[in-house]
Amino acid sequence: MAEPVLADLPTGTPAVTLADYGQRARAVLAPDVWDYVAGGSAAEVTLAANRAALDRVAVLPRVLRGSHAVDLDARLLGRPYAMPVGVAPMAYQRLVHPDGELGLAAAAGAAGVPYVASTLSSTPIEEITAAGAEVWFQLYWLRERALVRDLLDRVVAAGCRALMVTVDVPVLGRRPRDLRNAFRLPADVVAANLPHGRDALAHAGAPGVSGIAAHTEASFESALRWTDLAWLREHVDLPLVVKGVLDPRDAVEAVRIGADAVVVSNHGGRQLDGAPASVTMLPEVVDAVGDGAQVLLDSGIRGGTDVLRALALGAAGVLVGRPLLWALAVGGQRGARDALALLAAEVRDALTLAGCADPAAAAELRTLAVG
Template sequence: MSKPADFQNEIYLNGLADQRPPLPTDLTALEELAAARLSARAFGYVAGSAGTEATARANRAAFDRWRIVPRMLRDVSSCDLAVDVLGTALPAPVLLGPIGVLSILHPEGELAVARAAAALGVPMVLSSAASHDMEAVAAASGAGPRWFQLYWSKDRDLAASFLERAKKAGYTALVVTLDTFTMAWRPRDLDGAYLPFLRGIGTANYFSDPVFQRAIGGPVTPDNQGMAVLHWVANFGNPALTWDDLTFLREHWDGPIALKGILHPDDARRAADAGMDGVVVSNHGGRQVDGSVGALDALPGVVEAVGDRLTVLFDSGVRTGADVVKALALGARAVLLARPYAYGLALGGEAGVRHVLRCLMAELQLTLTLAGLAGPGEAGQEVLTPAPWAPAH
């Protein structure tokens, strides 16, 4: 058996060479640094959430209401973070979640993220709303694992074309986002009159698509771009979809499928009944329904409902290795990291994303072993206790 990857020492040994890390190792510090680096509008787009941003705060508060209870003398000399998730072998229970329009943060956008993810063997879930098209990102990811996120267009032929292209470009797993058939009420973007895709950013997969081009009467040019963007807006999502429509996904995708944006146990059961392979418990980082339940608060109910039938993934609020341990302990198989890597990209391009991933994986490994857990599979509810001031769970 090969030795488990040692993420922790890799970071510590930099100290031997008196080499400082390129960015802070406390990943929660990156947001403030990104705020200073980016335009107010680009930063507001990424950092912002819906309404009063109460849900974004609820996401963090939910993590803070759980505490880890470390256990001693349990032989944690070898802690293997590797897990299998929906047919993909991961070096750690971490994926890069889908984030659209990354070129507002760095010109190389998704290409830089794909390279960083591939360097560590971590899948990047490529957004439908990427600023580079899925074929270019696939090429940038080299031998790394590829996952694709679908925004399920009102135009069924376009959705089918995306799935066809994704298959051809080597994406193996599909994440279908259900919570964003339209953009929510986001005051920062509304007040700044800033929606990147209205400027043709984040539309690369659409503008390059033959079905999209046919619909607008030819390729997108500077002359018809305004009209192309309006067509994009009109067809972006479909509020009329119901559970019966999931058969469409199965007809057009033969690999594993996870539904993203599931918060209610009954919805999770319906996903299982419909033959899906997984769910992502997520409230889109608080960017959709302001006042919605904190994502971590919704996780135990979903795990109880379908944990034995589906792969349960989690996102919304993951910032540290301890956060990952808490999500695993509450039953997630793996987590999707989102805003922190976007800030890493903004601050350091490909190397910035690599830094974020290495830090998260090292901190995860340290937290697990110091808590007496020899691997992600060993984290269960019994390693958690409610914070003294927390309301009953």
């Protein structure tokens, strides 16, 4: 199922919701690039479930709380940010606009939120950290341990504030849209953090074959284990985030090996189709982790009300992906800045209407399952 698209907007009408950027991005992106960003795995059941599950979470507002203004400030991994939101890691951002990672990272810096740079960024990590944001680095574990060590050295030297390990991609989920499109990277978009020539498969296409999937299969370690993360904890002196956790037992194990945070995520519906919507597992993970680590949520976040829902269910914050990539596609760095400002306004409205003076107060709200 495709991401929802609104009816055509009149020319010159400003975006007033993040979904507006999706409608406009679909109009400007090549169809195969749109499918790569918007699509999910297999029958896209989990992709659709993410949105449906969030819509079923009702937040019970409080009234007469006596607050004149909402303070959006939040602390993630012990550092202060302007709101409880981060930019999710997304590969190959120059696919959608020449500003790419530099544009979206600069927008995150202007908004005062962390930007998570992907291993598969189309801009080197050293350039991304110079763009003005606080950068967390998302690691895909490569088959060659020497390449992992080299990448980690670069991440530390570049000044990244945290390391986020994605653990739900032993192989890339089978994505029919990419297979039908024989999707491959254009020549000018590369995996800039990998040694020259290591992404050749991503540029090769054939009927029924995804170049992205072929590259991932050849490059990623499919047998990653908890002992590998324990090794990482011992060798990298950065806050450690484990992304791609749905089962509370895995969250507990992540905390045991020293993770500072876990991200409850089904990879935006792009990995195991039929996995539960991320938000449905959030309360169980929060209960299992307790005070041992922060819990973040991603997959399906589309506006300020979703941020409120996540906070009310116990998350410390959320990661936002596709909507910000749509905004980048539409307007480059300026589009991404406008989208983050819009999101901040939505979060402020949602907290105000719920009777919360700040994000922490949302944890005291009751939630109800509806529909």
